[in-house]
Amino acid sequence: MGIKVLVANRGEIACRILRACNEAGHPTVAVCAPNDIGTLFTEMADEVVPLEGETIGETYLNQDQIIQAALSTGATAIHPGFGFLSERADFARAVKSAGLVWIGPSAEAIEKMGDKMTARQTMRAAGVPVIPGEEVEEEDEVAALEALREASTRVGYPLLLKASSGGGGKGMRAVHDPAGFDQAATGARREAVAAFGDGRIYIERLLSGSKHIEIQVLADTHGRTIHLGERECSVQRRHQKVFEEAPGPTMEPGLREAMGQAAVAAAEAVDYVGAGTVEFLLAPSGEFFFLEMNTRIQVEHPVTELVTGVDIVREQLRIANGEPMSCGPLMIRGHAIEVRLYAEDAANGFLPSIGPLSMFRPPEGPGIRLDTGVREGDEVTPNYDPMLAKLIVWAPSRDEALQKMRRALDEFVVLGTTTNIEFLRDLCDAGPVVDGSTTTTTIDDLWPNGWNPPAAPMLEEASLLAAASAETLGLHRRTTAGSSEGSTGPASPFTTIQRRFP
Amino acid sequence: MQHTFASKDGPLEVTLARNGEAYVLEGHELILHNRGRLHVRLRDGRQCLAHAAKVGDVWWIHLDGRTYRWERIEPGSSNADDEGGLVAPMPGKVLEVLVSEGDTVEAGTPLMVLEAMKMEHRIVASDDGTVTSIHFAAGDQVAQGAVLLELE
Structure with missing residues (x-):
């Protein structure tokens, strides 16, 4: 007797969860918006329920429709993945009151951590250090701006404005002097209202030169809360992570234990159940400060899986099923690195790009893992987040992991849509990445005027030769660009062998 | 060849x-x-x-x-240049128009704020010039490649 799981998500993370369910023997249901019909994740589920509506609000954020889909298919549990409804306490509550299992922490825990201002207060009370700053509860636009302006003089510059309901860099602004404050605060509020329907903003001192270190925690319903060590995710562009690794390149066992214990204390303070991540800033002084807790599975969870040997999604399912988690004592082995492949133009301010995936050939070989929700022939549209895939490598040492990542990125062929692959490849050669001294401002420090691909005149000439030759040869007429059915797979004996069996 | x-x-x-x-x-x-x-x-x-x-x-x-x-430029086709037109880099929604027709702007002046994929993007003047026409207002949806406003 196990759960039947509805995955209330799409793309890469839906694939990840559906695969884990398939392995564990749990029947699965996918839900999908009209513009997602036929995409990879819908093919991995036992059943697919089409959602009605056009906008995200009408589909993946439509709680009633999703709960109805679960009830009508006999699903007994809902896994929210990340983003969308994953950190919505009202949804967690609605799922439970519909008699379904919520694969995640309690609505109360989500509320306490999800509202970033409440989380800071809860952590202070639990003795977990938080970043110096001030919360402003004012809802009215004019009054809030006034209160924020006053608070800014007490917090001091440079500072960060953050949305209380925020995440993913939305509604966040760095302000370096008072002159830019009003414009930044207005922009942050507007983005926060648009993305979360909540314009409340708080201020934190901007701790430059810090590392972003986060601790993975797991808690089951049998009274056990553990941590799985750290991930370093300092390398960010526009406050979104692009390069993540485990273990942290500068981490010492003593500091790991101290941060791990703080993370476990944070989780226990809200009676946490399931998988979660406690994010910290590690200042150059060696002090660490609570940033926020993500009460869900996280994009970069694979690096922890590769170095600890724990299948975090599988543990989530186990915990939701009421079983104790299966993890033994923490063991960290080797080094793992993840990069996020985005459909974006890194040479043009990381602007999202769209187009067909006319060719999509991921690298292969030992120590390489690809988590993706797309395949060759798919179309990248502006409807959803532009992340195409996560490329994760594991090797016995950090140096070897970097070497493997360079090789893997060189092999990765994506044609038809601009991606950040060359940027990620260049990043693997950057000084702070090579020596592990990355901080949250590394990308801006390395390329203050924006990134451009290093010049390679010989390759550029040869690419022109390839384009002209391909045109002359009529390659575009030989194979259907943008189709996965072409002659790319191994030849089938049923179509090539003209043989009849008696 | x-x-x-x-x-x-x-x-x-x-x-x-x-x-x-x-x-x-x-x-x-x-x-x-x-x-x-x-x-x-x-x-x-x-x-x-x-x-x-x-x-x-x-x-x-x-x-x-x-x-x-x-x-590839097909033989005989003419490649029209985008003469001072500022085009939407991606589909999205106009959040704010920061200039009016007739305004004189310098290269780098923010002209419009677009929202796409839940992020804000600024459209800035590519050259010094005068805003001759504005084709969209706040709240409008724009397609990728749409000419947003024109500079001369």
């Missing part, structure tokens, strides 16, 4: 030579292998595999970890 491709310095004429099976350009050689794989030998002796795909008029070429795009 002559082709014309667009480049930032204007149209680029490419004439391929033959050397047995191989196509030759500036000392680099290319041979077609089966299933559309292109084998390239660079002038300096390095060898690599190229992958090619055509989308519209653009050849996308992957070579040794790099991706290049070459837009």
Whole structure:
């Protein structure tokens, strides 16, 4: 007797969860918006329920429709993945009151951590250090701006404005002097209202030169809360992570234990159940400060899986099923690195790009893992987040992991849509990445005027030769660009062998 | 075997030579292998595999970890320049128009704020000039490539 799981998500993370369910023997249901019909994740589920509506609000954020889909298919549990409804306490509550299992922490825990201002207060009370700053509860636009302006003089510059309901860099602004404050605060509020329907903003001192270190925690319903060590995710562009690794390149066992214990204390303070991540800033002084807790599975969870040997999604399912988690004592082995492949133009301010995936050939070989929700022939549209895939490598040492990542990125062929692959490849050669001294401002420090691909005149000439030759040869007429059915797979004996069996 | 491709310095004429099976350009050689794989030998002796795909008029070429795009100009077609028009880099919604028609702006002046994929993007003046027309207002949806406003 196990759960039947509805995955209330799409793309890469839906694939990840559906695969884990398939392995564990749990029947699965996918839900999908009209513009997602036929995409990879819908093919991995036992059943697919089409959602009605056009906008995200009408589909993946439509709680009633999703709960109805679960009830009508006999699903007994809902896994929210990340983003969308994953950190919505009202949804967690609605799922439970519909008699379904919520694969995640309690609505109360989500509320306490999800509202970033409440989380800071809860952590202070639990003795977990938080970043110096001030919360402003004012809802009215004019009054809030006034209160924020006053608070800014007490917090001091440079500072960060953050949305209380925020995440993913939305509604966040760095302000370096008072002159830019009003414009930044207005922009942050507007983005926060648009993305979360909540314009409340708080201020934190901007701790430059810090590392972003986060601790993975797991808690089951049998009274056990553990941590799985750290991930370093300092390398960010526009406050979104692009390069993540485990273990942290500068981490010492003593500091790991101290941060791990703080993370476990944070989780226990809200009676946490399931998988979660406690994010910290590690200042150059060696002090660490609570940033926020993500009460869900996280994009970069694979690096922890590769170095600890724990299948975090599988543990989530186990915990939701009421079983104790299966993890033994923490063991960290080797080094793992993840990069996020985005459909974006890194040479043009990381602007999202769209187009067909006319060719999509991921690298292969030992120590390489690809988590993706797309395949060759798919179309990248502006409807959803532009992340195409996560490329994760594991090797016995950090140096070897970097070497493997360079090789893997060189092999990765994506044609038809601009991606950040060359940027990620260049990043693997950057000084702070090579020596592990990355901080949250590394990308801006390395390329203050924006990134451009290093010049390679010989390759550029040869690419022109390839384009002209391909045109002359009529390659575009030989194979259907943008189709996965072409002659790319191994030849089938049923179509090539003209043989009849008696 | 002559082709014309667009480049930032204007149209680029490419004439391929033959050397047995191989196509030759500036000392680099290319041979077609089966299933559309292109084998390239660079002038300096390095060898690599190229992958090619055509989308519209653009050849996308992957070579040794790099991706290049070459837009082919069909013989006889005229490539109209976007004369001072500022186009939407992606589909999205206009959040704010920061200038009015007749305003004099300097290169780098923010003109419009677009929202796409839940992020804000600023459209800035590419050159000094005067705003001659504004085609969208706050709240409007714009398609990728739509001319947002014009500068002179």
